[in-house]
Amino acid sequence: MPGENARPIIIKKIKKVSGGGHHGGAWKVAYADFVTAMMAFFMLMWLLNATTEKQRKGLADYFSPTVAISRASGGGDGAMGGTSMMADAALVQVGRGGITSSATHGTTLEEAEFRAVEAALLGKGGDSLLDEEQLRHVTVRLSDEGLVIEFFDLPDRPLFEDNRPSPLLRGLLASVAPEVANRRNALAIDAHTAAEPVVTREPRAWSRSAARADAMRLILPEIGVADRRIARLTGHADRRPAAANPLSPRNNRVELTLLRGGR
Template identity: 70%
Template sequence: MAGKKDNQRPIIIKRKKVVEGGHHGGAWKVAYADFVTAMMAFFMLMWLLNATTEKQRKGLADYFSPTIAVSRASGGGDGALGGRSMSTDASQVQLGRGGITPSEANGTAAEDATLAAIEAAIMGKGGDSLVDEELLRHVTVRLTDEGLVIEFFDLPGSPLFEGEEPTHLMSRLLASVAPALREHPNALAIEAYTAAEPVVTREPMVWPLSSARADAIRRALPEADVVDGRVVRVTGHADRRPAASDPLSSRNNRIEIVVIRDRVAPRR
């Protein structure tokens, strides 16, 4: 009987229940990592506020809060976007619809006001533009340390030059911007660029061609009542510094008229 009772004795199994979390869990590590990341971002922000100028901070703010819609016009470039950039101001300038591009130019308030007045007259900021809407497709304006750069460029089917001589289109563009140039006596510089030659030649023609085009613009300025004596530099850059990724693109055929800041000494 004793042996039978022993066989009927209940067997008790104790299982240890493991509870995740507490000070032995890993959830606190995630929270701590988030805290460290937030603190690093905070100190980075404080450093940027201390290390940048008011103009640079405004540029950063404008970048993250654009106020101009992407332009509906095309700049004549290649690619799916037709030469357009997805950014607002940059796109507007590429397409000939924008104002002064953001830059690292460090000028005085008076200089910037003078250059802004020229830009506003050409691009029609706050009123009618000196340049017709059709012609504006060929124009961009940007601010640099040297001054205000007014750029005229070819579009497919609309060249600004026939060989070395300006087309009627180029003459109309010069006549359109001349009133703004006449109002301000700043010195001027003329820069000419060309598209690359499709075939490599022993004597590249892009150098004499760009130089001849720059000089043709210099000779055309007096016809628009802009005094020739204001021109302090005439340069042909050939196919250097292309504006389009394709060196053969017609967009690389362009003329730049630089309205030089008073404080900038002309380059020799």
């Protein structure tokens, strides 16, 4: 018959497999991104644990945008970074938005003087008035009231012995004396203590903090600070802890504040 010698017709159908199928590679890209992100996270955690507070502040300042807040800074990106060749102590420094006279109670000149004291104590512009061991007991910060110089205990390194200034505290005050004694600002002294591990019939934190504040007042004339400059003396007991653990030695501290405007 005529159709018996005809060749059979074979139709081939090719099935295309999309990239998202069982053997696709899209998930590998997502997984690689996830692993990279986790590695970056663990590196960040390790760096935070391996650096000091001062180093972390330096890293934060490096990655923060800077805004010139003084005419002494040109905002350039050259070797000087736009800053003047004059000493930092005589200038308002370049900061992250900065602190201006409209934002605080002080004047621009007063802000510059506070920054100069901070730089001298912490060694931001070169050598510090405090040695490496002393710097572990000191923080300096700017507040609405003025420049706060805080001295605090470390484990087995107390500032007071039976409410009397220890040699450590005397050494700290002697080191900051050149910057504190030469200023005209009035001073405020605030003393804080750690909480007691047991409840006593008469809470001793109030009397202890008041005694330490007064002991601080009595020692200031020895470093050249006139008693008439002291405008306020306050014992806060354990009401304002600096550390989360109320029993931490870090809560034993005294603050010496250079008040704004001589108030």
